[in-house]
Amino acid sequence: MGGAPYSFEIEIPRRYFDVGLSASSGQMFRWKQTANSEWVGANGKHWFRVRVLDGREAYRVESSGPPTVFQSLFRLDWDAADVTETLTRLGPELEPYLQAMPGLRLTRSGDAVETFFSFLCSANNHISRITGMVNHLAAYGPRLEVVDVIDLHRFPRVATLAKVEEAELREKGFGYRAATITQIARELESRGGEAYLRSLGAMPYERAQIELLGFKGIGRKLADCIALFGLDHTEAVPIDTHIWQAATRLYFPHWQGTALTDRKYEEASAFIRNRFGRLAGWAQQALFYENVVNWRTRK
């Protein structure tokens, strides 16, 4: 396609920022690696194309947005060396997990609506199918650009999604989530749509959590994912099957192999949150993705 509106370099060591790892670790679902190993993706109203500069600790980024958008998305305003050092001081048990995932960063979505609907797709599902579903939803938004044959769309607004029929999503393979997604889209619109969602980012984590739990179809786990990845509540600790495995291994050995109940969810999540504070979400991401990568061989 024609020249990108913005083209800039980001200079940072790979151990502090691995763009592919950060983009494909289950925090966002609209990034792809191209044949020539560039990373191309979209978030909210922006698209990005990222390539590693030969022999240098730097990236060349083309984007619809200025550097600040990219920097915010990958949370480059947080110093990874500092975060890692603080995390290992607060929890030495984290060190092997952080070392196993060098360059993995906690991201910060620029679009709460996209994150909200992305994680509605994630319940009892696996990353590859979530990816397909999120990209189906994204196709309801206007096309931004085509980069290396990859169709990049602006993620649709709430009003658009609220008009989608359940049957339509069923046909696209959404399964039973077709019903919850269309219902929740309408509920979200009636609560004020995007403005309401954004307001959850401005209120304390605990209150945002309660608001999100008011949607039928959003439980603790999804509420925490939305809070963490979409509303910048970085102290949120979603407990999914992977974090549950890690948490029982590290902190609650007497619960290993047991089912996750409401009470245990609350205790495990609060424990990690109290241990790492506003860095808890970053810790969670390292524990999560290390377990995703290694869980098959571990058991």
Place this chain on the structure above:
DNA sequence: ATTTGACCTGGGCGT
């Protein structure tokens, strides 16, 4: 307060 069963679909792995 915990446990159980139902729920769409499609990679992936072992038989």
Place this chain on the structure above:
DNA sequence: GACTACAGGTCAAAT
């Protein structure tokens, strides 16, 4: 190649 288990869970009903 069919089978089966399971995946970034949630809800309602039955212990």
